[in-house]
Amino acid sequence: MDLKDKLISSFMAFENNVDIEHPVHDVRTEAMKNFELKGFPSKKEEAWKYTSLKSLQKTDFSIFPKEEGNTLEYKDVKRYFLHEIDTYKIVFIDGIYSSYLSETTHDGVDICLMSSALTKPMYKPVIDVYFNKVASKDESLTSLNTAFSREGAYIYIPKNKMPKKPIEIIHFATGNEASLLLQPRNLIIAEENAELQVIERHQSLTSNEVLTNSVTEIFAADSAIVDYYKIQNDAENASLIDNTYIDQKNKSVVKVHTFSFGGKLTRNNLNFYQNGQYIDSTMKGVTILGDKQHVDHHTLVHHIEPNCESHQDYKGIYGENSTGVFNGKIIVDKIAQKTNAFQQNNNILISDKATINTKPQLEIFADDVKCSHGCTIGQLDEDALFYLRSRGIPKKEARALLMYAFANNVLESVRIPELKARINKLIAKKLGVNLGFDL
Amino acid sequence: MLKIENLHASVEDKEILKGINLEVNAGEVHAIMGPNGSGKSTLSAVIAGKEEFEVTEGSIKLDGEDLEDVSAEERAHKGIFLSFQYPVEIPGVSVTNFIKTAINESRKARGLEDMPANKMLKLIREKSELLDIDRKFLSRSLNEGFSGGEKKRNEIFQMAMLEPKLAILDETDSGLDIDALRIVANGVNKLKSKDNAVIVITHYQRLLEYIVPDFVHVLHNGKIVKSGGKELAIELEEKGYDWLKNEAVVE
Numbered sequence: 001m002d003l004k005d006k007l008i009s010s011f012m013a014f015e016n017n018v019d020i021e022h023p024v025h026d027v028r029t030e031a032m033k034n035f036e037l038k039g040f041p042s043k044k045e046e047a048w049k050y051t052s053l054k055s056l057q058k059t060d061f062s063i064f065p066k067e068e069g070n071t072l073e074y075k076d077v078k079r080y081f082l083h084e085i086d087t088y089k090i091v092f093i094d095g096i097y098s099s100y101l102s103e104t105t106h107d108g109v110d111i112c113l114m115s116s117a118l119t120k121p122m123y124k125p126v127i128d129v130y131f132n133k134v135a136s137k138d139e140s141l142t143s144l145n146t147a148f149s150r151e152g153a154y155i156y157i158p159k160n161k162m163p164k165k166p167i168e169i170i171h172f173a174t175g176n177e178a179s180l181l182l183q184p185r186n187l188i189i190a191e192e193n194a195e196l197q198v199i200e201r202h203q204s205l206t207s208n209e210v211l212t213n214s215v216t217e218i219f220a221a222d223s224a225i226v227d228y229y230k231i232q233n234d235a236e237n238a239s240l241i242d243n244t245y246i247d248q249k250n251k252s253v254v255k256v257h258t259f260s261f262g263g264k265l266t267r268n269n270l271n272f273y274q275n276g277q278y279i280d281s282t283m284k285g286v287t288i289l290g291d292k293q294h295v296d297h298h299t300l301v302h303h304i305e306p307n308c309e310s311h312q313d314y315k316g317i318y319g320e321n322s323t324g325v326f327n328g329k330i331i332v333d334k335i336a337q338k339t340n341a342f343q344q345n346n347n348i349l350i351s352d353k354a355t356i357n358t359k360p361q362l363e364i365f366a367d368d369v370k371c372s373h374g375c376t377i378g379q380l381d382e383d384a385l386f387y388l389r390s391r392g393i394p395k396k397e398a399r400a401l402l403m404y405a406f407a408n409n410v411l412e413s414v415r416i417p418e419l420k421a422r423i424n425k426l427i428a429k430k431l432g433v434n435l436g437f438d439l
Numbered sequence: 440m441l442k443i444e445n446l447h448a449s450v451e452d453k454e455i456l457k458g459i460n461l462e463v464n465a466g467e468v469h470a471i472m473g474p475n476g477s478g479k480s481t482l483s484a485v486i487a488g489k490e491e492f493e494v495t496e497g498s499i500k501l502d503g504e505d506l507e508d509v510s511a512e513e514r515a516h517k518g519i520f521l522s523f524q525y526p527v528e529i530p531g532v533s534v535t536n537f538i539k540t541a542i543n544e545s546r547k548a549r550g551l552e553d554m555p556a557n558k559m560l561k562l563i564r565e566k567s568e569l570l571d572i573d574r575k576f577l578s579r580s581l582n583e584g585f586s587g588g589e590k591k592r593n594e595i596f597q598m599a600m601l602e603p604k605l606a607i608l609d610e611t612d613s614g615l616d617i618d619a620l621r622i623v624a625n626g627v628n629k630l631k632s633k634d635n636a637v638i639v640i641t642h643y644q645r646l647l648e649y650i651v652p653d654f655v656h657v658l659h660n661g662k663i664v665k666s667g668g669k670e671l672a673i674e675l676e677e678k679g680y681d682w683l684k685n686e687a688v689v690e
Contacts, residue, residue, distance in 0.1 A: 383525075383527065386489050389510065389512045390520075390523075391515055392515035392542075392601070393512060395510070401540075408530045
């Protein structure tokens with residue numbers, strides 16, 4: 001049985017374990033119909049031309065996590081947390097919430113679980129307004145996630161509030177199953193003038209196969225500020241399909257940073273919808289790959305109203321047999337005058353066998369807009385390398401310094417200093433150097 | 440200290456240096472002058488070990504050791520320093536961190552431990568004062584957004600920190616106003632000693648009013664066509680290079 005059939009037949013078993021009377025279940029049922037109709041995307045579709053899910057579909061994934069769950073000692077996984085500072089934590093082990101590793105709150109803000117939000121009556125008014133309202137009802141993998149949506153992070157920040165500390169959402173896979181499919185569903189709402197910072201990470205702890213098909217919906221009301229950081233440095237047999245949908249209202253500022261350093265296959269579908277004026281949307285990414293790793297960044301910014309800005313800056317360094325994709329789509333509606341949309345994708349290939357496919361896609365229907373896009377693919381600058389070596393810095397370290405410098409401006413906007421330091425260390429590690437100072 | 444014999448060098452099969460002979464001893468300052476395209480910058484890059492240039496004939500020796508198979512970083516460890524005409528911008532790496540890395544890599548190559556932080560700090564303070572460099576400047580990203588003068592001053596600061604045996608200043612005067620030129624030249628003069636040597640590569644005589652050479656060599660079409668004392672630089676300033684070009688043809 002291929003994965004699609006297995007998922008379809010599993011849906012009935014899934015229904016035995018959720019409240020099918022809840023209105024959310026109508027949403028699930030609709031979504032399942034869409035997935036049944038469309039199935040997994042194939043390479044024949046333009047949006048999936050460079051990323052194949054074929055081999056993943058042949059894997060016999062376990063679809064339901066074992067209810068008893070696994071435990072992990074904090075000391076064994078501490079290094080995956082931003083332990084240098086105090087944070088709220090929503091932690092899952094093989095898809096099951098770990099209260100032991102988590103630190104949630106209901107003190108003025110809700111930082112808790114999707115399973116509560118989807119079942120407890122007190123959250124129903126919020127769920128009615130927001131659940132599955134910005135996520136695509138058309139895209140099949142999003143529908144698949146919606147159909148099985150049950151667990152994930154639920155964050156609600158009321159008007160004018162800001163949580164005391166950043167929030168970490170971490171998914172661990174223990175290798176308890178030979179191959180495991182995870183489908184976390186996150187809902188994040190920042191009401192008017194609210195502010196929050198989120199760090200999301202998926203971490204497999206063994207070389208067993210893991211596929212995560214994640215959907216995150218983010219709603220930023222008027223003047224809300226959301227900083228979202230995705231750390232993708234997963235194990236060799238871990239794959240991630242990340243579908244993030246962001247709805248922004250007037251004067252809100254949402255920044256998403258994606259750091260892709262590992263994993264077998266990573267697909268980022270990052271979608272911004274600007275439903276208001278004077279909105280700022282920022283997408284930044286650093287990708288450093290080696291081995292046979294594959295990362296596919298698909299971004300979309302839909303400028304629906306006038307006077308908004310969007311900024312995209314993705315830097316990629318590809319070594320060995322790694323492959324990368326950047327596809328950045330910008331839509332500017334006819335009424336969205338005075339839009340400023342900028343997109344930049346720069347890549348360095350450090351191996352003859354590495355590949356990058358980069359494609360800007362601009363659909364502009366307004367006439368008074370500033371849009372720019374640029375993509376480059378190059379090698380390291382030999383003159384710059386000579387400059388560093390002539391100062392006594394060996395070739396390997398000199399190359400790493402140049403690569404670091406290349407990616408650096410993406411890091412400037414990281415607003416949590418400890419996270420920035422952590423990313424710098426990950427970059428140095430990924431580049432295989434110890435430069436004698438913390439970058 | 441440095442002995443160059445019959446040096447021929449090419450880039451992409453185009454011969455640029457066509458038989459250079461030059462000997463530089465400790466305590467000396469040599470100026471290499473010449474028109475654009477004469478091979479001045481190539482000579483400095485070849486001495487510093489740039490791989491793009493292929494040495495097809497002849498040799499470069501430092502303290503008797505042939506540098507043929509010695510990499511650029513190893514030459515730096517042995518005490519060769521090149522001040523670049525166009526220093527490279529490295530965003531995200533501060534001047535301080537860069538120089539620390541450079542010093543400690545050289546120390547590592549010599550089998551020494553990293554320089555203790557307090558000693559490093561003291562050295563940085565001392566050398567930045569010598570060149571009238573502001574502390575804030577040191578925490579900026581290396582060369583990023585630096586003015587021409589700041590870049591050159593930063594090059595000389597690195598030279599001061601690394602204390603090379605042989606410093607090659609490639610067009611250090613280009614892009615400098617007279618005040619910056621004076622500061623840079625003063626810095627170089629203060630760093631001069633009987634144990635080190637300086638090669639000043641320049642198009643104009645201007646810098647040589649401040650860094651007074653013991654020897655002046657004129658490079659034309661990949662060869663040294665004339666050598667002399669400091670008065671040769673003045674003569675060149677007055678007459679230009681054309682009379683030498685003719686002389687070279689006669690040779």
